[in-house]
Structures are given as C-alpha cells and as structure tokens.
Amino acid sequence: MIKPSSYCNEDDGEFKKEWKNDSNSSSVNSSTLSLHIAAYENSSNSDMASTADTEGLKGKHSLAKKWKNAKHPFFGSSSVIQNSFEFTRQQENDKVSQSEIMQFKASQKLLNPNSSVNHQPGEKNMCLFTLLRCSDLVMQKQRNPEKKKHLLVKKLAKEGYNDIYSNEPTKFIYLGNAGFVCGVSPTYLQELFGKLDGFHKLHSFRHKSYAFVEFKTVEDGKRAYELYDFPAIEAAPKAILPKGLSVISEFITPEYEEELLGFLNENNEDMKNRSVLHFGHKFDYDSNSAFQKGLDIPPILDELIKSMQPHFGTHFPDQITVNRYRPGQSIPMHVDTHSAFEEPIISLSLQSSINLDYTHCANPTVNTEISLPRRSLLIMKGESRYCWRHGIRPRASDVGEDGELVPREERYSITFRKIRTKPCECPYIEYCDWNRNGVTAIPSNNESARQVEKTYVQQVYEDIAEHFSQTRHSKWNAVANFLDSLSKGSVVLDAGCGNGKYLSTKTDKFFMGFDTCHNLLRVANTKGEVMNGSLFEIPIRDSVCDAVICIAVIHHFSTVERRKAAIAEITRVLTSGGKALITVWSIDQKTDGQMSAYAKMRSNKEPTEMKQENNAKLMIHDGTDFSHCDMLVPWQRSSDGAQFFRYYHLFYKDELDALVESFDELTVIDSAYEQGNFIVIFQKK
DSSP states (O other): OOOGGGTEESSSHHHHHHHHHHHTOTTOSSSOOOOBOOOEEOOSOHHHHHTOOOOEEETTTEEEEOBOSOOOTTTTTOEEEEEEOOBOOOOTTOOOOHHHHHHHHHHTOOOOTTOOOOOOTTSOOOEEEEEEOOOHHHHHHHOOTHHHHHHHHHHHHHTTOOBOOOSOOOSEEEEETOSGGGTOOHHHHHHHHHTSTTEEEEEEETTOSEEEEEESSHHHHHHHHHHTOOOOBSSOOOOOOOTTEEEETTOSOHHHHHHHHHHHHHSOEEETTEEEEEESEEEETTTTEEEEEOBOOOGGGHHHHHHTHHHHTTOOOOEEEEEEEOTTOOEEEEOOOTTTBOSOEEEEEESSOEEEEEEETTEEEEEEEEEEOTTOEEEEOHHHHHTEEEEEOOOSEEEOTTSOEEEOOOEEEEEEEOBOOSOOOOSOGGGOOSOOTTTTBOOOSHHHHHHHHIIIIIHHHHHHHHHHHHTOOOOOHHHHHHHHHSOTTOEEEEETOTTOTTTTSOTTSEEEEEESOHHHHHHHTTTSEEEEOBTTBOSSOTTOEEEEEEESOGGGOOSHHHHHHHHHHHHHHEEEEEEEEEEEEBSOOEETTEEOHHHHHTTTOOOOSOOOOOTTBOEEOOSSSOOSSEEEEEEEOTTTOOEEEEEEEOBOTTHHHHHHHTSTTEEEEEEEEETTEEEEEEEEO
16 A cells, blocks of 8 residues: 555646556557546535435436435535536646636536537546535525536536546546545545555545545446445434443533532643643553552542442542643543553543544454543443543544534543552453463463463364354465366365365365364365364374365464474375475565455554553454564454454464475475465475
8 A cells, every 4th residue: 555645746737647648558448438436525505514415316317315414524415426427638737726716616607518528539538426415405496416516527627627428437536525625634545445456546635625546447446436335324323332331421510510620720730732630649651550649639529439439339439530631632542451440440521522432452443433522421341441442533623423513622531540459350351461370471382382272263263163164265376276286186185174165176186174173074074075183183194195285274373383293294194295285374464565355354454552562462463464473363253243362373474484494304396475375385205
C-alpha cells in the first residue's frame, strides 16, 4: 500500500497526466475507456441536509433504495444514481478559480440532457456511477434527481473532466465530497479501499473536494463499486455495547454537577494536553498504575462514591483521577492495566458529552462508538474492562445518537478505580499482563511446549473444527503443482490433513492422511484414507511414502527442537529420493506490496498505543503486522461468537530452509512465498 505522502498531491495535474497516458496504453482493447464514478455530494442547503432522506436510483428513473441517517463518513444520507453521460476532456492546463466554481454552484445551471457533444475518436469514454445526497424536499420540488447528476457533471467539467458517452465502467472510482477540503483523511480512504483485491492507487488532492481510486482492472473497479453499494436501511443502528459495559444517564443532578465543577475549577494542575487531579493515589501515565500516595479524597466526593457503591460491590475506590479536556483533545486507545486495578472501572462525565471508541484487543475490526451524555456514569466490568481498548479521537465534533453533529465543548471526567493488592485472577488469561505461573509464557522446554500446544492448538482445533473446515476449501498453487509433478502411482501422505481437502485431488495417486484432531478427522474420513496420529510419531513404517505434504502444521510447534523432530519424522517415512513439501506462516504477511489473504481479512489496522514489550509472554495478535515470532492468533467461532486462541510460531525468511538443511540426508529443491506462507520442497537422499 502506498504511503499518504505519495498520494497527497498539491493539485490533480499528475493524475490527469496519468489518466491521459492510460488512455493511450497498448493494453487497452478499444479506443475508449469509461470512468467508474461513485460520488458523494452534500446538499448545499443545511435544512435539506438535516432532513435528508435518500433515494437510490437504479437505471435512469426507477427508485430502488432508501437510506436515512446512516452513520458513515461517506454513505450516510446519500442516494445511488447510475447512468451514462458524454464526457470530453479539456486540456491539462485548463484551470478554474475557486471563485468561478462558487459562481457556478450559485448559478444552478443544468446541462441539457438532449444536447450532443462532439468528441474525437480515441478520447476517453466514461460511465458515471454517482452517489448524490437528495432530501425529501429536493425530491418534492424538482422530482428529477437527474438534475443533481447534471450539476455534478458540469462541476467536474469545470475542473477539467469533461464527459464522453459510454455505457461501460472503468478502473477509476470518483469519490465526491471525500477530499481534503471536506476534512476526509486520505489514510481512511486508503484503509477503506486498500484492502480490496485489485486496488492500485489513491489519488487525493489538497485543494479538492473529491478523490479518485484507481484499480488494476475494470473488473476490480466494478467489484469495488458493487461492494459499497449497500442495501437499504431505515435508520442508523444503535451502538452495540461490549459485554459488561453500561451507561447510566443523568446519574447526578444538575445542581450537584455545578457544585462539583466549582470545586474542580479551583483545584487543578497543568498536564500535557489536559488538566488533571489525583486523589487517593497518583496515577502513573508511564506504567498505567497508581502506587504513589496522592491527595486525600475530598469530602465533596463522598456522596458520589456512596451512590455508586452498589456497582463497586465489596470494595471502595481508592484512586480517583479527574481530567479536564478542551474541545478536540483525545485519549489514546488503552486498557486499564489488569495487574494494577480491580473491576469495575467507573467514570462520570461532566459539563458536556463525548463519544468514546471501543476496539476489541484481539480484533480491531470489532469496534464500536458510544455516546456518553453529560452527567452520565460509565461502568466497565468483565470483558469490557479487560478485553477492550477504549479511547477518544482527536476531533472538533461528534455524531450524536440522533445522527446530528455535536460540537465538542470543554469536558470533565472523574474516574474511580480500586487498586489491586493481590495478583489478578480475571478469567481473561490471554489478555492479562500478570504472570499466571507461566501459563502464557513462551515455552522454554519440552514440558511447557507440550502444555501450550495442548491448550492453544489441540483443544482449540477440536472446538472450532466445524467452522474451521467450512473455511478450508481452496487449494494452494504451490501444493497443486507439487502434486502434479509426482509420478502416477505415487504414495502420498498428508501429514496434518485437517479436513482432508487434498486427499481426493488426484485419482492416479494413492493418498492417505493423519491428524491429531478427532473432529476434523470425521470430515476427512469422507474424502479418503485417514488415521489418528501425531507428527512426532507418524503411524507409518519407515521409507514407504514417495511424497509427503505438511500444510500449515509445523508453525504450531513451539520450540525449535519440536519443529526439528517433526521434520525428522517426515524424513523417516520418505523413501530414498522421496520429496516433501512443508508450508509455514511468515511473520511478514506482505511481499512486493501485496497483502496476504489473512492480512486483508484482518484489515491490517494501525498499531495501537497498547503494545506490550514483554518478549517472554505470548502476545495476542491484534490484527496489525505481527510484532513477535511467537503469538496467539484469535479465532472467532461463527455459531456463537466464542473466542479462541491458536498458538503460532511465525517464521522469518530462510528459517524453514535452515531447519531442513540441518539434516544431512535432506536437500532443499525449492523454496517460495505464497499468501503469507513460506514453502519449502526438499528431497531425501
């Protein structure tokens, strides 16, 4: 994916040049191409915008979809119009001043749909797929959303993109109202479209209200458009709260709030970005703990603490932090340290409301945003306290529960915590920073390795077998080519066969497989000859297999010695001259700028503030780039949403080759990289 600096151009001249050159490319099959455009245009009338109700238009006149108050940066309050126009290109050096554009917008001139536009053969043809904002008022007054479309066309013509008639889309998508001047981050656009197959480049311009997304092929562009052509919704869904989280509105009276604010305004000390007060114990922002004695808890808070006592249970809060936030200030995403504080964590909002973001620690694509009204009490228990990061984005306004934009104002929060005096015993062991007698430590010997693999490999696959099998159907190119290269009648062993997807692929060879997972073997048994067995003790005689495939298995072994022992067993069952293919996960899920399927699925989110630098502990992979070579990778079961963790050793480049080459009787024939995996083919002498 490209960096923001490479697509945040000062103007769109470079894109126009690139676009023009593309039309003359020898790879183009015809003399014309079309532009596939998805534009998002805000209504210039604020009253219309506030009552916006959208109509999706399929074809030229038919109404198809309705969206209302959708909470999305681009797709909220929009309508879909799909049609074709004639476009002609102006010269690259044609410029339009901002005043001319504004004058054009004010004039409300429309294109004549019956007018003909002359264009020369070879000029670029474009098809318009636009998303325009149309309110009920607009629909009632003009009854012709085509006018909105024509206004967009004329606006683009003013800025150097003229229309040529075509019914075919291209690899370009136009995003209206998604440029710098509209406050839309190119990083967000990059994240939104960059994970799609065929994405090539984002063209975003500093002084424009639009952007272009370029895909590698026309088909890629069409798929991208169809992906974001969402079904109708009547209203934006309410935020789903993480388990254990609750918000109590109007927890205190306005009079008590004024009393608290008066006290706080008289007692504050400056801190970077915000003002802060600590009572009971002083919060340490470097370690996210609080063991240093602070100011005594003031009597004015006694009534408040007493009223929230039912939520604290048997203990009283002994660490209180008061923060004053100015409009636009933020809090980095974080989890209150397990080992430092008990549950719950409770926070009271004063003077204004705020939106709080929550992201699951194991999967940043699982996230939500909740509104904390003025005088509301936030209570975090259980999963929401231990397994979710929370924070506040740096921005000037939030979107309220009613869909309206709410400017931020100065705000106070009072957070109540109870300092932990004994080791954390929360049930979320994998998320906990406390050493649970080495349960989640990186194995250092054979005994601890067996325990980790039993807990985080064998038992997990038994639990997720049905769902896992449903996701494992496609066959890797490298494996297919390897099997094709074997001679007829070869005896092929699938070591760690899983659901048996490779067992019945070649009828001219004899396949058999084994696995430790009983539930996966039940599926594999319907596809071929299988048996229960371990890669450390393969239930087959010496030197009987012409070939062995071992797909995505050895990376589940947690020490070098155990990984070598597995390769030794594969070597034992191979005939002299026999070949084997092994695949393992790579710590680098991108090569030559291309993301693996796993990286795309996880969306490769930006790293969070909460990176634990504990190399002795197995860390949970949070969907960003792999940060350690030994990690716990989450799996969410589709049937009930239950979360599981699988142990993985992530291989560095040439690490697997070195393991194989450590055996004198083995010779590496080939090594490759496919879909985030290293693949090594070797032969027994």
